[in-house]
Amino acid sequence: MTGTTDLKLEVTDVTKSFGNVTALRGATLSARAGEVTAIIGDNGAGKSTLIKCVSGYHAPDGGEIKVSGKPVHFGSPLDARHHGIETVYQDLALADQLSVWQNIYLNRELTAGPWPFRVTRRGAMRAKARELVGDLAVNVPEVTKTVMRLSGGQRQAVAISRAVMWSNEFVIMDEPTAALGLRETQQVEALIRRIVERGTSVLIISHNFEQVMRLSDQVWVMRGGRVVNGHRTAEVTGADLVAEVTGAAAEHF
């Protein structure tokens, strides 16, 4: 497929300032359907701000965002969710005292009745969460476990599972393995591969060049609020990417 139809996301010339701080100076990138698209760049480059504009957390000051070829103007994260965009933020936003399945349904079942859920709803939700987790076939623990007891990697897996439960179209992740060891990083990468295999497009911010090389199909390099380079991952080396990010830092100092 060619043309714009296979583009899940098109961000064109997006700008965003916070008072005197200009976080995005006209950022342009795209993400193809069915792929893992990575964003790399130094601290402060504007990566998180960019994805927060896509996920409805910030309203951009200017520019255009298209999802599946259609221009969108999200007023809130809920708005973005209604367009099939789910985001896993760095803080994960899990409720420690609740179980895995309750976290998967957190804030989604308010219309079904007041907390606590009626027994039949609870059973159905638990079963559905268990089915999803089973299908993802990764390091997500038993759904009745309390999130507080989980490791960092398992918590990340719960947050990703929740995103996939609510959108199998497009999931955005901000540094999903930043706080994890090698083994847990590999498990989260396996989970990301699995959700792409099931048909979900993924946009991921990563500081880990090796991970970007292993996982992504396309990589964009951000610097100073702009997207300054983009590559098919197969056409670059990790060393090329390091040079583009750190070389940029050398220019600044």
Ligand SMILES: Nc1ncnc2c1ncn2[C@@H]1O[C@H](COP(=O)(O)OP(=O)(O)O)[C@@H](O)[C@H]1O
């Ligand atoms: N809510 C905010 N208020 C003020 N400044 C912000 C806010 N969010 C981000 N910034 C600033 O915008 C710039 C880009 O930040 P960010 O998008 O978080 O970069 P990155 O994720 O690439 O590290 C930084 O200078 C940061 O301090």
Ligand SMILES: [Mg+2]
């Ligand atoms: Mg960030």
